[in-house]
Structure formats: structure tokens, C-alpha cells
Amino acid sequence: MNTNISIDGTEKMSGSADWLGLAGQVCVVSGAGSGIGAAMAQGLAAVGARVALLDRDVAAARRVAAQLTGKGAVALAVECDIADEAAVADAAKTVRAELGACDVLMNNAGMLRAASLETVTVAQWNEVLAVNLTGYLLCSREFGRDMLERQRGSIVHVASIAALHPQTQSGAYSASKAGVLLMSRQMAAEWGPRGVRSNAVCPGMIRTALSASFYAEPGFEARRAAVTASRRVGEPEDIANPAIFLASGRSSYLNGAEIVVDGGLDCMLMDMVPRPGFND
Numbered sequence: 072m073n074t075n076i077s078i079d080g081t082e083k084m085s086g087s088a089d090w091l092g093l094a095g096q097v098c099v100v101s102g103a104g105s106g107i108g109a110a111m112a113q114g115l116a117a118v119g120a121r122v123a124l125l126d127r128d129v130a131a132a133r134r135v136a137a138q139l140t141g142k143g144a145v146a147l148a149v150e151c152d153i154a155d156e157a158a159v160a161d162a163a164k165t166v167r168a169e170l171g172a173c174d175v176l177m178n179n180a181g182m183l184r185a186a187s188l189e190t191v192t193v194a195q196w197n198e199v200l201a202v203n204l205t206g207y208l209l210c211s212r213e214f215g216r217d218m219l220e221r222q223r224g225s226i227v228h229v230a231s232i233a234a235l236h237p238q239t240q241s242g243a244y245s246a247s248k249a250g251v252l253l254m255s256r257q258m259a260a261e262w263g264p265r266g267v268r269s270n271a272v273c274p275g276m277i278r279t280a281l282s283a284s285f286y287a288e289p290g291f292e293a294r295r296a297a298v299t300a301s302r303r304v305g306e307p308e309d310i311a312n313p314a315i316f317l318a319s320g321r322s323s324y325l326n327g328a329e330i331v332v333d334g335g336l337d338c339m340l341m342d343m344v345p346r347p348g349f350n351d
């Protein structure tokens with residue numbers, strides 16, 4: 072097998088056409104109508120997976136699915152609000168009937184409501200937790216059922232560096248994402264013995280619809296790049312690729328793990344500490 076992917080990821084793999092072993096696998100992506108979820112759906116379709124694109128914005132999911140089917144992939148858009156237990160159960164039934172039992176779940180749909188802890192309303196707090204945390208549990212349970220029955224499967228949760236570091240004015244976002252990491256580890260402990268793995272990715276600053284307003288402000292992209300070791304803001308594919316690795320059997324001994332994918336932002340803390348003659 073020849074796997075000549077270059078160190079910066081620019082050369083594609085050659086040799087084994089199905090190095091990831093995902094061809095024909097039924098892969099469900101929540102929030103697949105935009106950003107990181109759309110990139111995951113595209114990446115999974117490119118390696119031959121059968122992809123279900125869940126989104127509460129079904130028009131957006133349909134647009135992405137149409138691009139994929141136009142290239143010969145198997146892709147199904149499904150309307151689903153992941154915070155709604157009945158809607159998730161319906162979506163799982165639809166996917167089972169149309170594509171077959173689920174092999175991989177990408178828990179990705181998420182939202183942000185900016186507010187300080189003093190001012191955040193209970194409604195805003197609960198709305199974020201309902202999608203970002205409870206929604207991940209509901210999808211894991213519904214789609215995980217197929218995996219537990221067959222004693223095989225992989226679940227990848229998109230958390231955030233906000234799960235590891237608080238940010239002021241972020242309302243319930245950090246708490247919801249920190250909850251995802253612990254839930255992912257608990258899932259690994261409960262379901263690992265039954266053949267189902269659970270892992271998480273923690274994205275740093277990624278350019279998507281969710282964060283578009285930050286980059287629309289002149290100068291902010293450069294300032295964000297400057298505090299990142301890789302000196303650039305991330306693209307959706309920067310998260311989709313490691314997430315697809317976690318979904319695949321190539322990561323078969325990773326379980327309950329968290330991969331921080333932030334271009335080295337995490338390494339820059341000490342450079343924020345003022346030092347005479349060192350900070351430009």
C-alpha cells in the first residue's frame with residue numbers, strides 16, 4: 072500500500088482506493104447543510120460512503136446533497152431538528168429505510184448565542200444546551216441503536232476549543248461543549264465494550280456561516296491568524312479530515328479521545344503574557 076500524503080496535506084493519498092474503509096458505509100452527518108458538516112458530507116461522499124445529511128434547514132441540506140449526487144455519490148437530505156426527540160427518531164427511520172443501518176454518526180450541528188452569564192436568559196441557555204448537548208445524545212441514541220445491535224460503529228462529536236477554555240460573553244456555549252466531551256467519554260465507556268467507539272474533535276477558529284460575522288469586520292481575520300501558530304484561520308475541511316479519520320477504522324484504537332484541531336492556537340497562551348522586549 073502506498074500512502075504518499077504529504078506533510079502539509081496537499082498531495083492526495085494514492086495506492087489503496089479505500090484506505091479509510093468507508094466505501095459503502097452509511098454515514099450520518101448532522102448540520103450537513105453548511106460549514107463543517109457540509110465539508111464532512113463532501114469528504115465522506117468522496118471516499119464512497121453513503122451519506123445522510125441531516126439539517127433543520129432542509130433546503131441547505133438538499134443543496135449539498137444535490138452537489139454530491141451530481142458527482143455520482145449516494146446522498147440523502149433529511150429534515151431534522153436534532154433537539155426534537157421525535158424528529159430524530161423519524162430521521163433515523165428514514166435513513167434506515169433509504170440507506171440502511173447507520174455505521175457512522177457525525178454529531179456536528181451546533182449553535183451559539185452570545186451573552187454574559189449575568190444576562191443570559193434561561194430560554195437562551197436552554198436553547199443552546201438543547202441543540203449542542205441534548206441533540207448529540209438524542210442522535211447518538213437513535214443512530215447508535217443500529218451500531219449497538221451490530222456491535223460495530225463510530226461516533227464523532229464536534230465539540231470546540233471552547234470546551235477546554237472559557238470565553239467571556241459566550242452564554243451556554245462553553246458549558247454545552249464541555250458537556251459533549253464528558254458525554255463522549257461516558258459513551259466510550261458504556262458502548263466501547265459493545266463495539267461502538269466515541270471520539271471528539273475540538274475545532275479552533277474555522278471560517279463558516281457560524282463565524283462569518285467575525286471575519287466580515289476589517290482586520291479581524293489577520294488578528295485571529297496572528298494569534299494562531301499556523302498563522303491562518305481554519306477552513307471546514309481542516310476539521311472534516313481529522314473527523315473522517317476518527318470515523319474510520321484507521322482510528323480503531325482511539326476511543327473516548329479528543330483531538331484539538333486549532334492550528335496551534337492552544338500553544339500560544341504564553342505568548343500572550345507581556346514580556347519586555349519580546350512582544351511586538
Ligand SMILES: NC(=O)c1ccc[n+]([C@@H]2O[C@H](COP(=O)([O-])OP(=O)(O)OC[C@H]3O[C@@H](n4cnc5c(N)ncnc54)[C@H](O)[C@@H]3O)[C@@H](O)[C@H]2O)c1
Nearest residue numbers: 102104105106107127152153180181231274277279280281
Ligand atoms: N466555526 C467555528 O469556528 C467553530 C469552532 C468550534 C466549533 N464549531 C462547531 O462546529 C459545528 C458546526 O458549526 P459550523 O461552524 O459549521 O456552523 P454553520 O452555522 O456553518 O453550520 C451549522 C449547521 O447546523 C444546522 N443546525 C443548527 N441547529 C440545528 C438543529 N437544532 N438541528 C439540525 N441542524 C441544525 C444549521 O442549519 C447549519 O446548517 C458546531 O457544533 C459548532 O459549535 C465551530
